[in-house]
Amino acid sequence: VRDVATDRSGGSRGDGEAHRRWKEKILKILAEIQAPLSLLMLRLCNWALLKLLNRLFLSVQLHRGQLEMVLRAAETPGVPLVFLSTHKSQLDGLLLSFLLFSQGLGVPRVTVGEQVCSPLLRALLGRLGGIFLPSRMEQTLSDRDEGLPGAVLATYVEEVLRSRQPLLIFLEEPPVALCLSTPAREWLALVYRAVRDGAVPDVLLVPVGIAYDVVP
Numbered sequence: 001v002r003d004v005a006t007d008r009s010g011g012s013r014g015d016g017e018a019h020r021r022w023k024e025k026i027l028k029i030l031a032e033i034q035a036p037l038s039l040l041m042l043r044l045c046n047w048a049l050l051k052l053l054n055r056l057f058l059s060v061q062l063h064r065g066q067l068e069m070v071l072r073a074a075e076t077p078g079v080p081l082v083f084l085s086t087h088k089s090q091l092d093g094l095l096l097s098f099l100l101f102s103q104g105l106g107v108p109r110v111t112v113g114e115q116v117c118s119p120l121l122r123a124l125l126g127r128l129g130g131i132f133l134p135s136r137m138e139q140t141l142s143d144r145d146e147g148l149p150g151a152v153l154a155t156y157v158e159e160v161l162r163s164r165q166p167l168l169i170f171l172e173e174p175p176v177a178l179c180l181s182t183p184a185r186e187w188l189a190l191v192y193r194a195v196r197d198g199a200v201p202d203v204l205l206v207p208v209g210i211a212y213d214v215v216p
Contacts, residue, residue, distance in 0.1 A: 029152045032134045035126030037107055045128055049098050060095075067103060073204050074105055080161045080200060082191055083108065086209045087170040095210055096168060097129055108166035113173045113183045131156075133183055157190040158199035167191070168208075 053060055074081055085096060093110045100108050112122075112130045122132065134149035160167055169188065173181040194200055 025148060026152055029134050029149050030156065032132060033153060033156055034109070034131045035123065037129060038127040041124070041127045042101070042107060042129075045094070046098055046101070049094055053095075062099065070105070070206055070208075071103065073206060076204060078164075079202050079204050080164045081105070081166045081206055082161075082203050083166060083168040083206050083208045085168060085170050085207070087113075087172040088210065088212060089215050092170065092210055093125075093130070093168070094128075096208060100166060100168075106166055108168040109160055110168045111170055111183065111187050113170060113181060133186060154190055154193060157187075158194045158197075161191070161194050161200045161203060 070081075083096070083100075085092065093112070097108055097110055100106070107129045109131050110125075110129050112125055112132050117125065122130075126132075134153060157167075169184060169191075171180055171184045172178070173183070191203060195203060
């Protein structure tokens with residue numbers, strides 16, 4: 001991030017005013033990517049989700065054998081977990097976050113794709129662990145010169161992995177199935193770059209998913 005800011009400011013490192021402006025830009029981009037987790041919102045959401053599940057589904061079944069494998073993987077020292085999931089319903093993010101949190105795996109950071117979100121919904125999802133591509137990158141994902149937003153996002157992903165926060169990446173965008181989405185490619189590239197550049201020694205890629213008898 002420092003290198004990109006220095007290049008854009010003509011190589012000047014000592015200009016206090018320029019430093020303040022770049023700091024404001026970086027904080028603005030970071031606020032687009034994520035928001036601080038709210039334990040109160042998480043507890044309220046878990047309570048509301050239990051009520052919703054009882055109304056929507058006859059039962060929710062969890063494969064104990066597969067769960068034990070995930071729990072064993074989480075015990076690997078110094079290696080963060082990256083969950084890769086299909087995306088059949090807009091409920092997937094809430095359901096998977098609830099299941100992982102309830103099993104003691106922490107609150108995952110969940111990638112939110114290109115769905116149109118109102119500012120209020122975006123703020124709520126951010127408080128529950130949702131993370132977003134910066135708006136400028138969403139518009140120009142085909143442009144590899146990502147500039148400051150790309151640098152801030154790459155640094156953020158590195159810090160998430162270093163701190164061993166679980167990261168949940170959805171590979172598809174409903175209703176399109178069996179097709180790797182453009183945002184998923186970007187998130188996967190960021191994880192690969194973090195390992196390649198030595199930010200983390202390795203990551204564990206864990207496939208997860210939810211199957212529905214009838215997709216809600």
